[in-house]
Amino acid sequence: MTLRLECLTIILQNSMEVTEEHKKEIEKRIVERVIAELKADRFNVQDLPPIGRFVLDKIDTVTEHATLLIYLEAFTQRWPCFKSIEMLEIGEVERTKEHDTAEKVLLLSKEGKIEEALALAKTMTRK
Numbered sequence: 001m002t003l004r005l006e007c008l009t010i011i012l013q014n015s016m017e018v019t020e021e022h023k024k025e026i027e028k029r030i031v032e033r034v035i036a037e038l039k040a041d042r043f044n045v046q047d048l049p050p051i052g053r054f055v056l057d058k059i060d061t062v063t064e065h066a067t068l069l070i071y072l073e074a075f076t077q078r079w080p081c082f083k084s085i086e087m088l089e090i091g092e093v094e095r096t097k098e099h100d101t102a103e104k105v106l107l108l109s110k111e112g113k114i115e116e117a118l119a120l121a122k123t124m125t126r127k
Contacts, residue, residue: 015064015088015095016064016066016093017063017064017065018062018063018064018065018067018068023059023060023062026068026072026085026089027055027059029088030051030055032082032083033082033084033085034048034051037081037126042081051079053095054075054078055075056077058071058074059071065089065093068089069086069090069093070127072085072089073086078092089093093116099123101120101121101123101124104120105117105120105121105124
């Protein structure tokens with residue numbers, strides 16, 4: 001299972017909500033990348049309307065991180081220069097997963113379920 005699929009599976013299980021603030025942050029990153037691409041002459045003015053339509057038409061439909069990752073994957077397939085934004089989001093999901101797992105390990109330890117805690121902790125180190 002790829003990291004992306006693993007992240008999607010975890011997200012779908014947890015249904016992490018994407019806030020409007022987070023969507024605005026994604027939009028800001030996209031605008032910053034567009035500016036960088038324009039300055040580097042890798043985009044021209046004719047490239048902007050399809051990118052703008054894609055972002056504006058789809059970002060409002062995103063409500064959970066699973067949908068956000070699918071959206072970003074489709075976006076980077078059309079415009080690979082935005083891959084860093086997708087990878088950043090995948091990294092955030094992975095950190096959330098690790099944090100949740102660590103909390104579960106601590107909870108199991110406090111409950112005296114040491115073997116279960118160790119088994120779960122070992123899953124954190126397998127990548």
